[in-house]
Amino acid sequence: MNFAKSRLPEFIASFALFEVGSTTLFQIGAEAKQDAWLVMLVAALAGLLLLLMHLFIHRLDPKRDLYELCLTYFGKVAGMFFGSIFAAYFAYEASRNLRDLGELASYVLLNRTPIGIIILIAALVIANSVRYGAKVVFLSCLVMIPFIIVSYFVLISMIAGVGLIHFENMLPGMENGVLPVLKNVPDVIAFPFGQTVLFLVFFPMIHQQKNMRRAVLVTYGLTAIFLILVNQMNVLVLGPKLAETVTFPLLQSVQLIELVEVFERMDILFVLVLFIGLGTKLVLFYIGAVAGGSRITGTPYKKWVIPFGIAIFGMSFISPNFTHHLWVGIDVVLKWYPIIQIGLPVILMILMLVRKNKRGSDVAS
Template sequence: MGFKKSRLPEFISSFALFEVGSTTLFQIGAEAKQDAWLVMLLGALAGLLLLLMHLAIHRLDPKRDLFELCRTYFGKVAGTVFGSVFAAYFAYEASRNLRDLGELASYMLLNRTPIGIIILIATLVIANSVRYGPHAVFLTCLVMIPFIMVSYFILISMIAGVGLIHVENMLPVLENGLQPVMKNVLDVISFPFGQTVLFLVFFPMIHDEKKLRRSILVTYGLTALFLILVNQINVLVLGPKLAETLTFPLLQVVQQIELVEVFERMDILFVLVLFIGLGTKLVLFYIGAVAGGSRITGTPYKKWVIPFAIAILGMSFISPNFTHHLWVGIDVVLKWYPIIQIGLPVILMILMLVRKNKRGGEEEQQMV
């Protein structure tokens, strides 16, 4: 399996859309109430450290992707096991995004259509995109990123322009101390900032290695600030208690926009933007899972598109309803994600550094 090389702008566009993804759909750090911005900020800083580690791993061995790195440095057996864990994680995350997309479409646009039909059609469309590989998806993201940026700018400007923002909803800061903030930070690292481990699959595809580090870090910083702003808008408009209880708080905020009886139903624009973000995240996770299946077994990439489509479709129906789906995502799986997002990459990097130092020592001995 050899992916076609991609240029940096299209890769950066995909990274930004991936980070935004479905994050704006939910209230992150809701238990911290008005201090949700502080939870997001600390989570983003921790996520930055993880991203720096991912870039360091790539720099140590730039020609191998995540699955090849696992087999090279963990050994064939352990590397296959850990590679399979990453592939399963990517597939499960794709299934969660698929369920989110289906629930949102059913709630906002197709409330008379069975959610099973919506998710099945979405799976067929997404699978067809995955079949062409990441390069085609990256190009699509490059085309879509200006629309996403303009749409969010319009929505935020209108929210501020019609007087919906109430700064006093942020006060008092740290009313209940640091405990509620620190309690939620690990979950925020897991979603969305720790998910950048997926890009260890895609880093070897980039043409311009010299500018990759700086471009990724700048993009991450700007995206993180944007997510903190959007997340806190829910608190500023709705208040901390209401923002915590609503399933889709920002959607509720956007629905309150009414400007001179002309600009109404802005929620449709927001839903369209969400579909693009969810779709991008779903496709990239799906590609990561398919790439894993291909690398681990040594079989062609396209042979794994349909098996993973079936698996992702099936996993999206694990929860009987959306409330259970959210509970599983927040209270169950997020507790285990640090093992995959933090633990395994840390061990991988340590093994890479040990091998590099050992190799360097052997070369010095030979020179002597």
């Protein structure tokens, strides 16, 4: 992988777009209904702890990426095994984002085009971006993020301006107690807040290491607040029951905008914004998987672009329909993600601390 150093602003732009990604496409913590914002808040705080752990791991050994850390501290054989797990996880997440992108395009824009053709074209475009490495993608994100910020600001302002927000939909608060809130928190940690483990692959690329920690934490906080507000806006506009059942709740909210018979079909703008977010998340997961193949085998980065592209394309068709795709994502794979997002990084951190303390003892003696 081309680990050319990147500047902090472009990395932060990529981090923010990754966190937003496909999150606004769905209603997060929907089972908690009007208390979804509480689920998101608690999960975001837990995700902050995970991010602090990732930053601490990087601080212990700032020159090595995730796969090099696995090979160094788990040992060669175990390191290859756990590194392969991370690479497979990133590839699977990329395939889920690819399917989301295809379903969204088919639902809104290209409903007469076979979804297989849509996904194939998207996969080819993304693979071409991955071929150039992370630095180029980071630069692209820096260019796109002003458009994303302005677009979301316009959409949210118009939803509020036409009187679609009804704050009474947040009442009664915690109607069924705290249990429904806590029940949904683990899944929301896994998606989207626990996915920051991917950035252990990219942290060594940052040139301004001194300011990175503060910038990443501030960006995470602002992004988390934004996601909580946008997620709760679905409840305020559609009501808790409808927000839970609609496939794309924020898209449904945006489609309600009608302003002086001029500003209609604002859903097209929202879909464009979603494509950028989904594409960013997809390409970064894809790069993370390809980097794993390169690091684990010691072969050139570009040789893994096509094999992983084929795997990602194939995995995107595991589910026969979008309903099954959502069910697998929510009720099956999310239950296993804590092992990868929390368990393995915790073990890695412990091994790094043990190694560091052992070296300190050897030097002292």
